[in-house]
Amino acid sequence: MTISQRRRLRRAEVELAPRIGLIRPTRNGFRVSIRLHDGQAPEDYTRVLDRLAHAWRVHSVRVLSWRPGRVTLQATSRDPLTQVRIPVCSDGLLRVQVGLLETGAPFVVDFRLVPHWLIAGATQSGKSTLLNAIIAGLAPQPVALVGFDLKGGVELTPYADRLSALATTRAECAALLADLVAILGDRMRACRDRRVRTIWQLPEQVRPTPIVVVVDEVAELYLMADKSEKEEIAKTSTALLRVAQLGRAFGVYLIVAGQRVGSDLGPGVTALRAQLTGRVCHRVNDPETATMTLGDLDPAALAAACQIPPELPGVAIVSGGDGRWYRARSAYISEEQAEQITKAYAQMRPAWADLKATPAAPVNPVEPGHPVIEQPAQAA
CATH class of the missing domain: 3.30.980.40 (Threonyl-tRNA Synthetase; Chain A, domain 2)
Incomplete structure (x- = not known):
């Protein structure tokens, strides 16, 4: 041998x-x-x-x-998510430190690294708290915030001073999505004229302002009461999917949140989910929402999401830029605190008419580590 x-x-x-x-x-x-x-x-x-x-x-x-x-x-040795005292802060342009990972490292939402996010969570699971933290962290940054609030506006209206546009009905959402698709077309032509592939390769003086789109309760965009709404839903779904597909290169980023996210809402939901790389799954009421959020990533992540206890609001399973999943908890930011922050930075809001013009205002860098709000102790 x-x-x-x-x-x-x-x-x-x-x-x-x-x-x-x-x-x-x-x-x-x-x-x-x-x-x-x-x-x-x-x-x-x-x-x-x-x-x-x-x-x-x-x-x-x-x-x-x-x-x-x-x-x-x-x-x-101990669970660092029992109490989260880390402050929510701007961690650079389009980066927000929103909480802690189970490893003790900061939980960072970085839109330059992971452009689109899907956030699922039942009532009282901490989903709204995470949205508050993201909005509060983005408020002092030179970015535009756009809201889609199908709960009649009750979730995002308190932040209207910082929002460049807010849609609260399906008809308004369709019109706003049409504007976003037109903005993407203008930015696409600007990049093509200068022979670059993304807006970040454009000179600062002509670089358009980044736009972060917050969609709250995405299921309402797809629910159909009768067949007369079918065409409108199809147009809305197609426009939202187009924004997700083209947004990264042209500075339009998505946060899609909802209590219920399932394939039964329509084929557009599954296609949209495929474009949302960042996943955050809080405690959910049905296993299909957890499967829709995490099932295509790792079976172990799905099992961990089903074990989140109700007494720990804000705890979620997170999958981000490194392709791995973690237990995480967002810092507690109340609606009142987030509203105060957005009012304090209302002067940072770009006008929607200016955003539709090309080129838009230049982007200036953000000082990393600028605190938004000091985080008090969080009880379990």
Whole structure:
């Protein structure tokens, strides 16, 4: 038998004790690098994370990273999401620090990295609190905020001083979406004339203002009372999908939120979901909403979303730019606090007529770390 044959026939041992490397302490626990035995893979450790947490007497253990032959685990000694005291702040242009991840790292919504977000959550799950934090963090930034509020405007009207446009009926939503599609067309032509692919490659003096579109209760856009609404719903769905498909390159970003998001609302919902890379799933009342939000990402994320307790509002399963999922909790920002912030920065609101003109106002950088509001202690 040759040497190469003996190597191919080597026995693969997968049920061996881990070879633990140097243990590095962190703020909420420790981090350890483990050398894999022959035949082992990171999935072997993913399956036994709960057992490792019990063996090490910590709150949780998760796979942090891996490379050939090694896997890095992070153990958390206590749950950092029990109380979230981190302040909501602007973390750069189109970046908002809105809370904490279970690893103790900041929970950041970065539209330059992940342009579109789907946020699902039942009543009292913390969905509105997360929207408040995002709006409060974007208020001091040189961006335009546009609202679609199919609850008659009760959710987003308090922030009207900072919103460049607000639609509260399906007819208004259709008209506003038509304007957004026209804006995308103008920006597309501006980029084509200068032979660039995105607005971020344009000179600052002609770069249009970024637009963040907040859609609250997306199911209302698709619900049909009778067949007479079918054509209007189809137009609205097509326009919203077009904004999602073209928005990233031309500075239009989406936040789509709802209590109920399911494929039964229509084929347009599934097509829209495919464009929303960022996913946030709070506690939901039906498993299909959790499946619609997280089911195409990771079965483990779906299982974790179904275990969120009602006594921890704001806790959610988050999937973002690195392609992995985390437990996270948004900082508590009340409606009154968010309203005060939007009124304080009302002068930052671009006029809707100016946004429809090309080119729009130039974009100026934002000082990172500028606090929006200091976060008080959050009770469980």
